[in-house]
Amino acid sequence: MKQFVCIRCPRGCRVQIDETTLETTGNSCPRGAEYAKDELTNPTRTLTSTVIVENAVIRRCPVKTDRPIPKPIVEDAAKALDGMKIEAPVRTGQILVEHFMGTEANLVATRTIGKREDA
Numbered sequence: 001m002k003q004f005v006c007i008r009c010p011r012g013c014r015v016q017i018d019e020t021t022l023e024t025t026g027n028s029c030p031r032g033a034e035y036a037k038d039e040l041t042n043p044t045r046t047l048t049s050t051v052i053v054e055n056a057v058i059r060r061c062p063v064k065t066d067r068p069i070p071k072p073i074v075e076d077a078a079k080a081l082d083g084m085k086i087e088a089p090v091r092t093g094q095i096l097v098e099h100f101m102g103t104e105a106n107l108v109a110t111r112t113i114g115k116r117e118d119a
């Protein structure tokens with residue numbers, strides 16, 4: 001038996017799941033069962049971070065994946081952003097990297113940032 005705290009809504013049910021049968025208890029709705037099964041068999045996370053933005057009024061641009069990526073690659077994905085640089089201007093929702101880390105997810109900007117006037 002494994003236990004997860006469901007994060008699909010603020011209620012935060014503690015969901016127990018049988019690793020063999022995938023039967024769940026503790027979830028107050030079907031979404032909790034789905035969440036526990038996903039966490040057990042294919043855990044994913046949405047990556048949020050920042051990257052350097054050049055010629056801009058601020059130094060870093062917040063970014064995120066537009067859908068969850070496999071949890072085992074989240075750490076490598078975060079490291080990949082360490083050296084990444086983008087160029088201003090950038091707008092909210094702009095795709096910065098398609099199929100980020102070979103996944104179905106795109107890396108997108110989550111803030112509009114203008115170009116520096118002297119740049």
Ligand code: SF4
Binds near residue numbers: 006012
């Ligand atoms: S099981 Fe349902 S009610 Fe409970 S936290 Fe998950 S989504 Fe919310």
